[in-house]
Amino acid sequence: MKDEINNELMLAEKAKKFLEEIDQIEIINSIQPVITRFDRLMITIDLQIMIRLAGSDILLNFEILSDGSPQKIRNKLLQMAVVKTNYENSYVIFLAPYLSQEALKICKEHGFGGIDASDNCFFKLGSILIHKIGNKNLLPIKRALGRHFTVKETRVFRVLFSNPTKKWSIKKLSEKTKNSYPHCWKTIEKIKGRSIIEFDKKKFHAKNIQNLTDIWMRAYTAPDVTFCLYSKENIQDIVRKITKFFSAKKTNYAFTKTVAAALLLKNDDLTNIDVYYDGEESDNSLIENLSFTTVPDKNSHQINFIAAVDPAVFWYSHQIINDVTLVSDVQIYLDLMQDGSQSSKDLAQKIFDNRILNAWTK
Secondary structure (H helix, E strand, O other), X not given: OXXXXXXXXXXXXXXXXXXXXXXXXEEEEEEOOEEEEEOOEEEEEOEEEEEEEOOEEEEEEEEEOOOOOHHHHHHOHHHHHHHHHHOOOEEEEEEEOOOOHHHHHHHHHOOOEEEEOOOOEEEEEOOEEEXXXXXXXXXXXXOOOOOOXXXXXXXXXXXXXXXXXXXXXXHHHHHHHOOOHHHHHHHHHHHOOOOOEEEEOOEEEXXXXXXXXXXXHHHOOOOOOOEEEEEOOOHHHHHHHHHHHHHHOOOOEEEEHHXXXXXXXXXXXXXXXXXXXXXXXXXXXXXXXXXXXXXXXXXXXXEEEEEOOOHHHHOOOOEEEOOEXXXXXXXXXXXXXXXXXXXXXXXXXXXXXXXXXXXXXX
């Protein structure tokens, strides 16, 4: 947490220095942070700087990210489009430790700016255009210890969560995970001694829900959003259309994050939809069949389509609520925790306390 705060302060200073070096710009004042409600959205603007350019006052709204990956940029597009629409004569800029060429391209395509700690940037305001790419990441993200499990190895975690009290042999685990016997044996050897599993002769079972969740959380990296689409329809209609579309094509799909949590916890405070799918579905196919759009609007819901890295996301403990398929409780928890926002983490904790913990204590 301390490192995150220091990075935010560093990036805020970086933004001010960037502006100070542009002769045509005069900085008038700066404010941070600002929490504003736009219709149904509560948005935190991390930093606002009022500048004067060519005799006009322009408000710069900054979104500070600890991770400037294309996925994280895409996840914020709808919120930033709302900010841009609601502030006249304004410009939105993403700040991050590192912004790749792809991340800056996304900023450019949506009319936003981007600045990182390595002097990569895209900034277009009036007659000013500054575009720099190719500088190396000076602040790589430090991965937590334990983030060294492969996708197939985490299938073992999925199986343990799917049946908490069951005693497993390596052979049965191999059959359930569709991994080889040696592969499963090596995975079990990896997690020995971490108070996750308990042995009874040649069989073992899950021992500590909190430790298992923590280990998996450190090992987990959320897959990138494959593409984003937008719709002004209400959430229920969007979910029904997506469900009908994938069901008709006999394609595996499952909703996650806030829309899944809303169905499980009866919580309707959400704007984005996240859905895993299996296959080679294209955004054009979904646009043509579902009448979605690629252009965000302040009245739109953002729909994130995620091509499943591992089909196991559909195999274990997926659930059907009101004819809608959701991923497992633990997958919802992991995805919400990876989202990064405090509201998502709070929602993840509710899923853990009300769903996951209850299942293990029955």
